[in-house]
Amino acid sequence: MTAPTLELLPAVDVRDGQAVRLVHGVSGSETSYGSPLDAALAWQRSGAEWLHLVDLDAAFGTGDNRALVAEITRAMDIKVELSGGIRDDASLAAALATGCTRVNLGTAALETPEWAAKAIAEHGDRIAIGLDVRGTTLKGRGWTSEGGDLYETLARLDSEGCARYVVTDIGKDGTLTGPNLELLKNVCAATDRPVVASGGISSLDDLRALSDLVPLGVEGAIVGKALYAKAFTLEEALKVVSA
Numbered sequence: 113m114t115a116p117t118l119e120l121l122p123a124v125d126v127r128d129g130q131a132v133r134l135v136h137g138v139s140g141s142e143t144s145y146g147s148p149l150d151a152a153l154a155w156q157r158s159g160a161e162w163l164h165l166v167d168l169d170a171a172f173g174t175g176d177n178r179a180l181v182a183e184i185t186r187a188m189d190i191k192v193e194l195s196g197g198i199r200d201d202a203s204l205a206a207a208l209a210t211g212c213t214r215v216n217l218g219t220a221a222l223e224t225p226e227w228a229a230k231a232i233a234e235h236g237d238r239i240a241i242g243l244d245v246r247g248t249t250l251k252g253r254g255w256t257s258e259g260g261d262l263y264e265t266l267a268r269l270d271s272e273g274c275a276r277y278v279v280t281d282i283g284k285d286g287t288l289t290g291p292n293l294e295l296l297k298n299v300c301a302a303t304d305r306p307v308v309a310s311g312g313i314s315s316l317d318d319l320r321a322l323s324d325l326v327p328l329g330v331e332g333a334i335v336g337k338a339l340y341a342k343a344f345t346l347e348e349a350l351k352v353v354s355a
């Protein structure tokens with residue numbers, strides 16, 4: 113049997129109808145990269161097997177891009193992980209109805225844990241929990257509110273049957289300063305569930321370093337700014353992780 117390789121999830125974050133990248137997830141720090149549908153189709157053409165699609169307005173509570181995000185998801189032939197503002201029955205049903213492969217819950221896992229546990233119980237593998245952290249403190253509502261301790265929450269979610277975690281180091285996100293490998297190792301040591309790494313990837317060497325963590329439980333990596341800033345191409349990245 114061949115060893116699993118790191119999955120790559122190029123990111124398209126949507127704000128006010130545009131593909132953007134933020135720095136440290138701070139509202140107002142965005143650089144715009146044009147049409148999110150064009151960006152998503154470009155990653156698909158380059159060979160992506162996954163798209164990480166975020167409705168930033170829904171995450172920040174500044175409106176939403178639900179219709180556009182649903183249109184993009186439906187236009188994709190590849191797997192889509194959908195995030196941002198999925199916090200109640202209606203938003204979850206709408207997100208799942210787009211045909212996305214899975215959704216990420218962030219704020220809901222912190223503020224309405226019973227509802228998140230019910231979503232996990234009902235939808236299993238189609239639910240991932242986004243653990244967005246500064247140090248070991250979880251953040252919600254567009255990373256503006258505090259949501260408790262990372263490891264306590266992880267233990268609770270493990271006991272509720274959470275299938276997978278998407279771990280973002282807010283201090284690294286959008287900074288091109290390399291992923292927080294220590295954090296990822298610590299999270300992998302604390303759970304037997306797969307972990308998707310997010311934040312800070314800047315180079316092909318970062319992808320090699322993350323590939324080294326696959327045996328520990330890192331299943332995938334979300335790549336955002338590095339692709340938009342052309343630090344490397346998606347084709348190059350896919351070649352590195354498949355080597």
Ligand SMILES: O=C(O)c1ccccc1N[C@@H]1O[C@H](COP(=O)(O)O)[C@@H](O)[C@H]1O
Nearest residue numbers: 137171195196197216217218219242254
């Ligand atoms: O992806 C970002 O850059 C980002 C920045 C600021 C806030 C959220 C961000 N993204 C993702 O949104 C979901 C959380 O949304 P919610 O809390 O469930 O509404 C999570 O996946 C974040 O990583």
